[in-house]
Amino acid sequence: MQLSEKELEILEILEHDSRLPLDSIAKMVDLSEKETKEVVEKLEGKKVIVQYSTDINWRRVDGHEGVTAMIDVKVTPKRGVGFDEIAERIYRFEEVKAVYLMSGTYDLSVTIEGKSMSQIANFVSEKLSTLDSVVSTTTHFIMKKYKHDGTIYEYDDDDKRIVVSP
CATH class of the missing domain: 3.30.70.920 (Lrp/AsnC effector binding domain/regulation of amino acid metabolism (RAM) domain)
Known part of the structure; x- marks a missing residue:
């Protein structure tokens, strides 16, 4: 299936963050919200967009x-x-x-x-x-699991810089 540049842009945005509201996606690709919705529905109908999913770090949930x-x-x-x-x-x-x-x-x-x-x-x-x-x-x-589908699961938030004082 050949996709337009706008359709490819929308796919890349949704792949990165599928929770973005349609109005935000529309602004990012310079389309109306209605046009953006039609593109997304078309891509869902053609099974280009198969599913929206959530990555969960189950190691942080006790007992799971x-x-x-x-x-x-x-x-x-x-x-x-x-x-x-x-x-x-x-x-x-x-x-x-x-x-x-x-x-x-x-x-x-x-x-x-x-x-x-x-x-x-x-x-x-x-x-x-x-x-x-x-x-x-x-x-x-x-x-x-350190990284999955582009999402980093474990990283250290501590600042490792040496404190320098006069």
Whole structure:
């Protein structure tokens, strides 16, 4: 889909901060609020804008830390459908947050979230590894999130400058 310069500008603004009011976006791209709303609705209708989301730093909420794992999966693709069929079977599991087709040693990268490491281990051993096309898996647990989708999660606000006094 070919987009106009204004449409691309609106997408970049929304990607950075989807909570901006339409009137602010309209001013930024030099369109009326009505025109801006029409562009956004068009992009939503064409599934260019798929969803608006909120990034939450769950480490700061007591009792809601959870565990996130990235699983490298080697699969045997099926004739006629390639990797699409097995990828769809995997992304339909509730625990799965993302599935990507990758180049390199492994074919798919799967991101899942659970309440504990044992819950993720059960997912891998009872659900993922038992799928016919899955040849092998390697699980990596995320220990700490520093930056995600351009948002920095952990940084030190303390001023590290040396105090100089006369």
